[in-house]
Amino acid sequence: MKKLQYERPLIQRLNTGLMNKFGMKTEYTPHTHIDEVSVKSLIKEFGSPLFVISEKTIRNTYKEANRAFKTRYPKVQFAWSYKTNYINAVCNVFHQEGSWAEVVSGFEYHKALNNGVPGSKIIFNGPDKSEDDLRAAINNESPIHIDHLDELYHLNELAVEMNKRPKVAIRVNMDTGVYPMWDRFGFNYENGQAWDAINKIILADKLDLVGLHSHIGTFMLSPSAYGVAASKLSDLALGIKKKYKKNILYLDMGGGFASKNTLKGSFLQGVDTNPNFDQFAEAISTAILNAGFGTDELPLLVLETGRALIDDAGYLLGSVISNKRLSDGRRATILDFGVNVMFTSFWYDHKISPAQDFGNYTEDSVLYGPLCMNIDVIREHITLPPLKRNDHVVVHTVGAYNMTQWMQFIALRPAVVMIDMKNKVHLIRKRENLEYLEACEVKPDYLKSFKL
């Protein structure tokens, strides 16, 4: 038997049940395995840092969201928000579960097509759709969500030229009681812009207005705001029915449901306090069901939930480069991943666990990334056991946005693996190398040589 390491005795005061100035401190436990695969073996095979995605967690979370909505509302359709995580393997897990695609750029649109999503099931959002993008979307009968009047007029023009009737929705922004209001996208409900756009579409009679869309914000902690948004979209849909005798086929409530992360400065842990899918589903379905639609006119409810479906499934594994003491005596630990691959550390206090056993002693520390840049801070304060050089850590809840907003500043992007339903590991994105980085560079001939 291996001899246990000596550790000095430690007396620690325990405050049971009471909150102290650190909130309800949860004790850390070592996180040595993800879906029964050992963290050490993953790092050994694929290097450090490494993103790990649990297919099991994605499917379970999706089923949970689907259940929450489908038990409350008869017609529900999810559309996977590509910008939240557009690694093809991830997208295809959602498509296998029945999710359509929701994209906000031309390349995302083509990514969805290449993944095999039928054009009619790709929702095209965003303020910047090029003419080529719009033509492709019109030809494929994709629902185009109009962001501004210039786009509306452009679509009218293309419809005539291409002799087609594009399927469109308008994006509506509104006061839902959550501030600051996201009023830069789409048409405002309160000041009449939304009705202006609706009238212009229907009276010009070149586009087929099939839906109404809103996406009221991101990391929203208040289900009731969605209730307000769903009521206002329902009001528009019923108004269109009354004025033009036209049924709106779907209401798209966008995304933005908070994941289980903890916002910086929050007193309590997100996992304990953030609303769950049932609460969002209750607010939205109640608002639509009570709005006054006839039974055969109930619109399809579309949801573009991103972060709440994928955040939990993503982990980032890393290694300790060094420990040092700051000038005030605080312990600092330098890790091999920074804000270059963990953009979300600007907003969240991500949960970080050591990946090996440790004793009782803990110390308040600051965690830095490896970049030569002062803002490269992963956690400003965290209570952790001492970590040695080459020890490993597991960052939790990093599945949303990190694998799309990551950048090649100072360090290249790490590999991404997915652990499948049978706990088998698949490489789904290779570690980047210099060749990849330089693939798009062009060096003019006259700059190819120099003498030093």
Ligand SMILES: *Cc1c(COP(=O)(O)O)cnc(C)c1O
């Ligand atoms: C980003 C985005 C989403 C997804 O938002 P989450 O906060 O990840 O749920 C959905 N719809 C639109 C239009 C978006 O821009």
